[in-house]
Amino acid sequence: xxxxxxxxxxxxxxxxxxxxxxxxxxxxxxxxxxxxxxxxxxxxxxxxxxxxxxxxxxxxxxxxxxxxxxxxxxxxxxxxxxxxxxxxxxxxxxxxxxxxxxxxxxxxxxxxxxxxxxxxxxxxxxxxxxxxxxxxxxxxxxxxxxxxxxxxxxxxxxxxxxxxxxxxxxxxxxxxxxxxxxxxxxxxxxxxxxxxxxxxxxxxxxxxxxxxxxxxxxxxxxxxxxxxxxxxxxxxxxxxxxxxxxxxxxxxxxxxxxxxxxxxxxxxxxxxxxxxxxxxxxxxxxxxxxxxxxxxxxxxxxxxxxxxxxxxxxxxxxxxxxxxxxxxxxxxxxxxxxxxxxxxxxxxxxxxxxxxxxxxxxxxxxxxxxxxxxxxxxxxxxxxxxxxxxxxxxxxxxxxxxxxxxxxxxxxxxxxxxxxxxxxxxx
Amino acid sequence: xxxxxxxxxxxxxxxxxxxxxxxxxxxxxxxxxxxxxxxxxxxxxxxxxxxxxxxxxxxxxxxxxxxxxxxxxxxxxxxxxxxxxxxxxxxxxxxxxxxxxxxxxxxxxxxxxxxxxxxxxxxxxxxxxxxxxxxxxxxxxxxxxxxxxxxxxxxxxxxxxxxxxxxxxxxxxxxxxxxxxxxxxxxxxxxxxxxxxxxxxxxxxxxxxxxxxxxxxxxxxxxxxxxxxxxxxxxxxxxxxxxxxxxxxxxxxxxxxxxxxxxxxxxxxxxxxxxxxxxxxxxxxxxxxxxxx
Numbered sequence: 197x198x199x200x201x202x203x204x205x206x207x208x209x210x211x212x213x214x215x216x217x218x219x220x221x222x223x224x225x226x227x228x229x230x231x232x233x234x235x236x237x238x239x240x241x242x243x244x245x246x247x248x249x250x251x252x253x254x255x256x257x258x259x260x261x262x263x264x265x266x267x268x269x270x271x272x273x274x275x276x277x278x279x280x281x282x283x284x285x286x287x288x289x290x291x292x293x294x295x296x297x298x299x300x301x302x303x304x305x306x307x308x309x310x311x312x313x314x315x316x317x318x319x320x321x322x323x324x325x326x327x328x329x330x331x332x333x334x335x336x337x338x339x340x341x342x343x344x345x346x347x348x349x350x351x352x353x354x355x356x357x358x359x360x361x362x363x364x365x366x367x368x369x370x371x372x373x374x375x376x377x378x379x380x381x382x383x384x385x386x387x388x389x390x391x392x393x394x395x396x397x398x399x400x401x402x403x404x405x406x407x408x409x410x411x412x413x414x415x416x417x418x419x420x421x422x423x424x425x426x427x428x429x430x431x432x433x434x435x436x437x438x439x440x441x442x443x444x445x446x447x448x449x450x451x452x453x454x455x456x457x458x459x460x461x462x463x464x465x466x467x468x469x470x471x472x473x474x475x476x477x478x479x480x481x482x483x484x485x486x487x488x489x490x491x492x493x494x495x496x497x498x499x500x501x502x503x504x505x506x507x508x509x510x511x512x513x514x515x516x517x518x519x520x521x522x523x524x525x526x527x528x529x530x531x532x533x534x535x536x537x538x539x540x541x542x543x544x545x546x547x548x549x550x551x552x553x554x555x556x557x558x559x560x561x562x563x564x565x566x567x568x569x570x571x572x573x574x575x576x577x578x579x580x581x582x583x584x585x586x587x588x589x590x591x592x593x594x595x596x597x598x599x600x601x602x603x604x605x606x607x608x609x610x611x612x613x614x615x616x617x618x619x620x621x622x623x
Numbered sequence: 624x625x626x627x628x629x630x631x632x633x634x635x636x637x638x639x640x641x642x643x644x645x646x647x648x649x650x651x652x653x654x655x656x657x658x659x660x661x662x663x664x665x666x667x668x669x670x671x672x673x674x675x676x677x678x679x680x681x682x683x684x685x686x687x688x689x690x691x692x693x694x695x696x697x698x699x700x701x702x703x704x705x706x707x708x709x710x711x712x713x714x715x716x717x718x719x720x721x722x723x724x725x726x727x728x729x730x731x732x733x734x735x736x737x738x739x740x741x742x743x744x745x746x747x748x749x750x751x752x753x754x755x756x757x758x759x760x761x762x763x764x765x766x767x768x769x770x771x772x773x774x775x776x777x778x779x780x781x782x783x784x785x786x787x788x789x790x791x792x793x794x795x796x797x798x799x800x801x802x803x804x805x806x807x808x809x810x811x812x813x814x815x816x817x818x819x820x821x822x823x824x825x826x827x828x829x830x831x832x833x834x835x836x837x838x839x840x841x842x843x844x845x846x847x848x849x850x851x852x853x854x855x856x857x858x859x860x861x862x863x864x865x866x867x868x869x870x871x872x873x874x875x876x877x878x879x880x881x882x883x884x885x886x887x888x889x890x891x892x893x894x895x896x897x898x899x900x901x902x903x904x905x906x907x908x909x910x911x912x913x914x915x916x
Contacts, residue, residue: 266874273663290877291664439858440770442749452751583875591860598772598859 295324329505333540336568394497732788772861
């Protein structure tokens with residue numbers, strides 16, 4: 197028994213010690229994912245915030261992207277999530293189906309300046325009338341080309357779909373069978389279909405109001421036919437080619453064919469320009485261009501979305517302090533300069549203006565971002581990037597690429613199974 | 624006396640608590656969860672056997688994944704056992720520096736399942752990887768190791784096969800226990816090497832073959848690292864083993880109920896096959912002192 201009593205007193209001592217420590221200044225927790233640059237800059241901004249607000253201490257919890265969703269989900273399930281969290285946009289409906297999963301940010305208008313944010317953009321973080329997430333930045337898909345393979349083939353960088361399509365044959369004859377004018381990795385074949393049909397119809401795949409599939413089967417079939425044609429004419433590598441290059445897990449910038457300039461370009465989020473530019477080195481380049489247009493297009497059909505949000509925990513004891521920190525990070529010139537474009541080009545007007553005017557953003561990124569912001573883009577449903585929908589896009593496009601299913605079957609699967617997933621997710 | 628008994632409990636308590644918290648609780652918990660719809664955020668909703676009904680009646684991914692898993696197990700287990708026994712037989716010879724060889728052959732088992740080696744595998748078998756380079760050097764066409772569904776599963780199988788060391792060491796110990804007098808007697812009677820192997824060696828080490836078989840079977844059904852890192856289950860779900868599907872259901876889709884149901888089906892399959900192995904063992908496993916002829 198002696199052992200137990202010793203143990204008990206040790207435990208009691210520990211509890212007592214924490215109880216005493218908790219009486220100090222307010223401590224709030226903030227979490228985010230990212231790379232080294234983002235970690236460093238955010239930590240610096242937090243220190244500057246603490247210096248300005250001596251009554252508040254901020255405990256930073258930061259990780260890489262891998263596993264962050266699992267981590268946040270476990271925390272929220274156990275009620276131990278941080279006060280302020282960086283949340284990926286497609287996660288919002290996972291955590292807050294009815295709009296009550298996070299604190300309503302509109303309550304903190306006195307400390308959080310929402311006037312710096314576009315109304316339509318705030319709508320993307322709103323569920324059932326409650327502002328669950330404040331959009332940090334906006335991103336969109338942009339065509340980016342490596343001029344070197346095009347020069348070698350004696351071509352200009354394409355400006356229209358027709359120019360891109362005719363480049364396929366030239367690449368094959370002048371450069372060799374391993375050269376493609378455009379790459380499609382992972383979900384990109386699906387995004388190519390989405391871009392084509394959106395230009396054709398002016399509609400998003402999923403209706404943002406009803407969260408039901410908006411395209412007809414015939415419209416989708418046209419898009420899938422377009423994709424198969426791109427494959428057949430050797431404009432893009434097919435899935436077999438992509439897989440053989442090293443499993444499905446390689447990202448574009450890790451591919452030998454990309455680094456060595458055998459792939460002429462890609463259709464990518466503007467915010468990742470730097471990542472894909474870096475491995476090309478001194479002798480090559482990566483140039484974002486105005487979106488390729490279809491003849492008779494109803495819209496530029498850009499894929500534009502908020503990247504990530506900041507949300508405040510509904511269980512937080514210090515919501516107001518968290519909102520104060522959030523406002524500092526988004527709208528205070530001091531923080532804006534420290535953070536730079538570590539989370540993309542900010543959605544906050546004061547931040548974007550300051551960064552671009554002071555030349556704190558790479559020219560190419562600013563140019564790509566301009567394309568994204570000025571083009572026509574129908575609103576996306578928050579369920580467009582739902583994890584189960586993404587898996588459906590990926591597996592269906594893969595089966596089509598291997599010709600295991602016909603175009604019509606692929607359209608049936610996408611619309612029928614997609615409809616089932618949406619019905620279940622929005623229930 | 625009483626104090627001592629309590630002390631005994633205190634000594635075993637770390638294990639008992641560990642067993643209850645980390646094995647028994649998840650075991651029972653996942654069984655109950657398999658009858659619910661649970662996404663971690665909302666409280667679990669009891670839906671009876673709906674998960675199982677969906678799995679068997681409508682889930683094409685499940686059937687695909689199950690057939691791939693059975694194919695994978697069917698390929699790896701016999702190949703690995705045969706290979707391990709073959710190498711063990713060679714290493715049983717009295718050669719100079721035999722211990723060096725024994726160590727060398729065991730090394731892949733220590734490294735084999737690691738993430739680093741899986742990543743290495745991905746580069747070796749890539750389109751422009753070293754394997755195709757070697758094939759090219761001897762005048763063969765490159766193989767799309769990860770591009771073709773059949774080859775992709777084979778590549779994953781190879782990674783498993785490469786880790787034959789632990790089975791080999793156990794075989795080696797068994798081979799060394801076979802009395803050499805039996806071989807001498809067989810030689811005098813004019814038996815060939817092959818006859819000695821099939822008539823003396825194999826019957827005498829059947830208990831160890833049985834042990835290795837069951838262990839490999841259970842492990843092969845649970846393979847995760849290789850396909851997860853190398854192929855991500857692709858192409859065309861050709862390497863999408865059940866453990867990957869369980870992981871995706873639970874931690875990508877946050878469908879904890881369905882993930883648990885899948886895990887229980889996998890458990891049931893492993894259990895039934897192991898029971899079959901035990902039930903048939905009395906026909907082909909011979910223990911020392913066995914009275915059968």
